Amino acid sequence: MAQIELRDVTKRYDDGFEAVKHMNLDIKDGEFMILVGPSGCGKSTALRMIAGLEDITDGELAIGGEVVNERAPKDRDIAMVFQNYALYPHMTVRENMGFALKLAGVDQAEIDSKVGEAAKILDLEQHLDRKPANLSGGQRQRVAMGRAIVRDPKAFLMDEPLSNLDAKLRVQTRAEVARLQDRLGTTMVYVTHDQTEALTLGDRVAVMRAGVLQQVDTPKELYDNPVNLFVAGFIGSPAMNFFPASVEGDRVRFALGEFDLPQQLRGVASGDVLLGVRPEDFEDAALIGDKPGFNFEADVSLVESLGSDLFAHITYGGEGAQSEHLAELAADAGGGDLPTLEENEAVTRLEPASSIQAGSRGRFWMDTSKVHLFEAQSGDSLTSRGGSHQTEPAPA
Numbered sequence: 001m002a003q004i005e006l007r008d009v010t011k012r013y014d015d016g017f018e019a020v021k022h023m024n025l026d027i028k029d030g031e032f033m034i035l036v037g038p039s040g041c042g043k044s045t046a047l048r049m050i051a052g053l054e055d056i057t058d059g060e061l062a063i064g065g066e067v068v069n070e071r072a073p074k075d076r077d078i079a080m081v082f083q084n085y086a087l088y089p090h091m092t093v094r095e096n097m098g099f100a101l102k103l104a105g106v107d108q109a110e111i112d113s114k115v116g117e118a119a120k121i122l123d124l125e126q127h128l129d130r131k132p133a134n135l136s137g138g139q140r141q142r143v144a145m146g147r148a149i150v151r152d153p154k155a156f157l158m159d160e161p162l163s164n165l166d167a168k169l170r171v172q173t174r175a176e177v178a179r180l181q182d183r184l185g186t187t188m189v190y191v192t193h194d195q196t197e198a199l200t201l202g203d204r205v206a207v208m209r210a211g212v213l214q215q216v217d218t219p220k221e222l223y224d225n226p227v228n229l230f231v232a233g234f235i236g237s238p239a240m241n242f243f244p245a246s247v248e249g250d251r252v253r254f255a256l257g258e259f260d261l262p263q264q265l266r267g268v269a270s271g272d273v274l275l276g277v278r279p280e281d282f283e284d285a286a287l288i289g290d291k292p293g294f295n296f297e298a299d300v301s302l303v304e305s306l307g308s309d310l311f312a313h314i315t316y317g318g319e320g321a322q323s324e325h326l327a328e329l330a331a332d333a334g335g336g337d338l339p340t341l342e343e344n345e346a347v348t349r350l351e352p353a354s355s356i357q358a359g360s361r362g363r364f365w366m367d368t369s370k371v372h373l374f375e376a377q378s379g380d381s382l383t384s385r386g387g388s389h390q391t392e393p394a395p396a
Contacts, residue, residue: 002064002077002154002187003029004050009059011045011211019045021211022059027189032181034202035191037234038328042211043191044159050189051080051157064154079148080157083164085140087132087147093119094128097146114150121183122146122176138169145180155187162197174201195235199223207231209328229274229325229379232372238279238311239329240372241346242321245275247373255316255344259294262369269373269382274321276372279311282348284356285363294366301345303358310350312362320344325379 004027011020020042027033035043048054049061052073060067068076087096097118098111119125122142132140141161148156161177162170178201181188192198198205199219206216207230215227226232232240245254247269250261254275285295298314348364356362373382 003027003062004155004187004189005060005062006046006050007060007062009046009049009061010057011042011049011054012057019211020049023211023213025206025213025216027187030185030187032178032188032190032201032203034198034205035189035208036193036195036198036205037208037214039193040210041208043208045211046208047157047159047189047191050155051078052076053080077154078157079151079153079155080159081141081144081148081161083160085132085144085164087140087143089132092129092131093124093135093143093146096132096143097150100147100151111150114152115146118146118149121149121180136169137165138173141165141173142176145177149180149184153186155189156181158188158190160192161190163193170197177201196237199235207234225381225384226372227381227384229276229323229374229381230329232276232374232381233326233329236278238347238349240276240278242323242326242374243275243277243316243346244272244319244321244376245373246272252371252373255318256296256298256366257294259366259368262371265371265373265383269375272376273382274323274374274376276374277346277366278370279347279349281367281370282350283365283367284350284354285365286355287351287353288365291365292368294368295363296366297361297363300356300358300360300362303356305352308352310352310354310356312348312350312354312356312358312364314346314348314362314364316344316346318344323376323379 006023006025009020009023010018012018023046035046037043045054049056052071056069061069063076063078088099091099094115098115101111101114119128122145124139124142124146127135127139132143135143162173165173174197190201202219204216204218205222207214207222209230215222215231222231222235226235243254245252247261250266251258252261252275298316300312301315302313304311350356374380375382
């Protein structure tokens with residue numbers, strides 16, 4: 001196991017494009033660190049620099065307290081699991097898992113012992129003499145993990161290892177990865193585009209945008225206290241709703257009405273802001289009673305039932321929230337659940353007992369104690385209680 005430190009690390013290509021910009025990140029010994037962000041944000045490039053597969057333009061990378069910028073990948077004592085498994089088709093599972101040890105000249109008895117131990121951990125014992133073509137996607141991914149485990153490295157690096165699996169298998173394998181890391185206790189750096197994966201797996205999560213670290217924190221802190229619009233819109237599913245708003249004294253006015261700011265947010269802002277409210281902080285007013293909060297009426301354009309929840313889409317008048325930070329989220333190819341900025345629409349997450357129906361006008365309740373306020377131009381949170389973050393102006 002080992003600590004991994006990125007100190008002002010930059011990756012600049014020959015054409016001048018900077019894929020990673022002045023990245024400072026300390027990954028603790030034994031920590032499960034997730035790098036997450038939209039396509040092209042630099043997360044895989046950062047992982048490849050740790051692995052030694054990409055040269056570092058500026059800055060230092062240290063593994064176990066030793067600077068390794070000039071060390072070849074094979075000399076860094078790390079193991080990497082790729083998206084495409086990268087298994088040898090002509091070899092059995094046993095041979096695939098032990099191949100790196102064989103190349104290193106390890107005694108065959110020790111190879112068999114390590115392969116057997118890894119196969120037991122990954123429930124692959126009955127598949128050791130099969131070839132990759134005869135395995136399912138999930139089994140192949142476990143073989144790729146097993147090949148990494150037998151090396152007993154200082155750190156595991158995983159580059160979107162579950163992206164080729166179907167939805168159900170992703171959930172199952174995600175749980176296996178979490179149990180595996182907990183059992184091994186080895187430092188793990190895991191890259192994903194899927195924020196649900198990030199929140200459920202990581203001890204801490206590093207959110208990236210356009211090569212820049214935005215916030216590094218626990219999943220709970222990222223959800224409760226995002227430091228800017230980008231993090232707020234990226235973390236959470238369905239995504240946070242944003243409304244143009246104005247603050248005058250202790251009151252907030254926006255398209256659905258006006259309400260008093262909660263005590264802890266009074267005095268943090270004045271004038272025009274963006275108001276952020278998560279879908280789960282709304283409810284059908286008929287199910288709330290006299291609980292403190294903001295009640296309002298809105299037209300319901302769509303109701304989606306998931307059994308355990310209802311997602312009611314509501315429409316409102318006036319302009320929708322406009323920001324380059326939100327536009328980047330909406331344009332992200334993987335962002336199917338992110339806000340549609342062209343429509344004045346918000347998503348509410350309701351109890352299944354709600355009787356609200358599409359095409360009707362519903363009465364809703366909003367938990368005002370959990371609202372977020374953001375500065376529209378910079379995108380910075382006006383209400384966050386902090387967190388480790390690094391930002392720079394959005395790219396042109």
